[in-house]
Amino acid sequence: VEKLFAHVKDTESLPVSIVVNSAGVAHLAPLVDTTDEDFDRVIRINLKGTFLVTRAAARAMTASGVADASIVNIASILWKATIPMISPYAASKGGVISLTKAVAQELGPQGIRCNAVLPSLTRTPMSHSLSEESQKGFVTRTPLQRMGEPEEVAQTILFLCSPQSSYLTGATVEVTGGY
Numbered sequence: 001v002e003k004l005f006a007h008v009k010d011t012e013s014l015p016v017s018i019v020v021n022s023a024g025v026a027h028l029a030p031l032v033d034t035t036d037e038d039f040d041r042v043i044r045i046n047l048k049g050t051f052l053v054t055r056a057a058a059r060a061m062t063a064s065g066v067a068d069a070s071i072v073n074i075a076s077i078l079w080k081a082t083i084p085m086i087s088p089y090a091a092s093k094g095g096v097i098s099l100t101k102a103v104a105q106e107l108g109p110q111g112i113r114c115n116a117v118l119p120s121l122t123r124t125p126m127s128h129s130l131s132e133e134s135q136k137g138f139v140t141r142t143p144l145q146r147m148g149e150p151e152e153v154a155q156t157i158l159f160l161c162s163p164q165s166s167y168l169t170g171a172t173v174e175v176t177g178g179y
Contacts, residue, residue, distance in 0.1 A: 015064030046092035104170030143178030
């Protein structure tokens with residue numbers, strides 16, 4: 001991760017001022033059947049990966065003296081409106097939210113904002129791995145009675161990276177259709 005940011009610094013004319021952490025995996029299994037390896041993999045990708053990229057971004061942003069920067073972390077509404085069989089996922093996304101709030105407090109004085117987007121079920125490769133029955137269950141519990149679209153999440157991210165959100169940091173923005 002550090003090498004990536006060093007490469008960007010060496011090859012781009014402008015300093016890094018926007019970073020979006022969107023990597024994520026889920027593990028669907030009962031808690032009693034979840035192995036240490038399953039848990040560690042989800043935490044490593046969802047939480048530690050977000051931490052590593054956020055730390056590298058913060059180092060690059062503070063070193064360059066960029067005055068208005070934004071880090072956006074993708075979490076999930078399932079950290080608080082959880083469902084059975086996703087304990088590692090819910091824990092990892094709750095960690096991402098705590099990390100986001102701590103980073104916002106620490107980096108705000110340097111002009112670096114950090115916020116999180118909390119989608120619910122959105123039409124992505126991850127949602128396609130759910131059974132049709134599970135997808136219907138989500139939609140039934142969603143007041144807008146549909147799955148979210150990637151563009152709806154992207155528009156929220158775009159807003160959080162824009163000057164229009166210059167007074168927003170440490171926030172969690174739910175893109176859930178009311179779920």
